[in-house]
Amino acid sequence: MTDDTLTDHEPTETDPTTRRSTVREEYGSIANTGGDCCGTGDDCCGTDEIGTEADGTAADRARSIGYDAADLADAPDDANLGLGCGNPVAISNLEAGESVLDLGSGGGFDCFLAAREVGPEGRAIGVDMTPEMIETARTNARESDLENVEFRLGEIEHLPVADERVDTIISNCVVNLSPEKPRVLAEAFRVLRPGGRLAISDLVATEPLPDKVREDPEAVAACVGGAATVDEMERWLDDAGFVDVSLTIEGEWTDDLPIVSARIEARKPDE
Structure with a gap:
């Protein structure tokens, strides 16, 4: 391949920059409207399997994927946008005084729960690429009683x-949205202290997805088109340097694609 070929390359729908722009636009719309995933009015991220509760409010969807009434009460009302596929705080084993980072924090729901877990001596940091989501989360923070988020x-x-x-x-149903997942995991490894933990909820594929799904921007933004296979995720975690890697499948996510919700845990080695 020549330099001219690289220079003449035109962005496509599968180009990483284009994919990020599509996802940013979709989730910016959600932040502005408080609507469902991708602004479709349908269940978030194709969550057919979670039952009739998912057809209700964001609180109904949160309860159907592992949150309880106390979780909903502990976060600002507008923080839960009903976008997750699990409860990463519940599997993270947070301790008082720790610092926790939420990848793709959205309206801040999991960050607020984590901030209460680590207490005033700890800190919760949310990172999101969508300005509208950051503004929503910061507004929620100002209206909360938490000063450690x-x-x-x-x-x-x-x-x-x-x-x-x-x-x-x-992280909660966000890593699948990235067009550069190995880099996400390498960055996670970089910012963790030795002995630090990774505890994320996400969607993975039990077998390779059809190209027409992987290349569909709407499927990617809906959390399914970009799902890595189980083998890919385990290999990328290993390549990043993580140990004690554990990927636990928790349930089917769609009826027509080999997509499942998973609990993904790993640890950065001690020095």
Whole structure:
């Protein structure tokens, strides 16, 4: 391939920059309207499997994927946008005084829950690439009673966090949206302290997806088109340097695609 070929390359729908723009636009619309995933009015991210509760409010959807009444009461009303596929805070084993980072924090729901878990001596940081989501989260923070939570604008492939600054990383149905997942995991490894933990909820594919799904911007923004396979995710975590990798499938996510919800855990080695 020549330099001229690279120079003449035109962005396509599968180009990483184009994919990020599509996702940013979709989730900016959600932040502005408080609507469902991708502004479709349908269940978020194709969540057919979670039952009739998912057809209700964001609170109904949150309860159907593992949150309880106390979780909903502990976060500002507008923080839960009904966009998750699990409850990463519940699997993170947070301790008082820790620093926790949420990749793709949206309206801040999981960040607020994490901030209460780590207490006033700890800190919760949310990173999101969508300005509208950051503004929503910051508004929620100002209206909350929490002083140990903050939200930063940035891409999860280029985290606005210094090396070895956080104890735990959480994320909820966001890594699948990235067109550069190995880089996301490498960045997560970079900002974790030695011995730090990764605890994320996400969607993965149990077998490779058809090209027509992977190349469909709407399917990507709806959390399914960009789902990595189980083998890919485990390999990328290993390549990034993580140990004690565990990927636990929690349930089917759609009727017509091999997509499942998963609990993904790993640890950065001690020094």
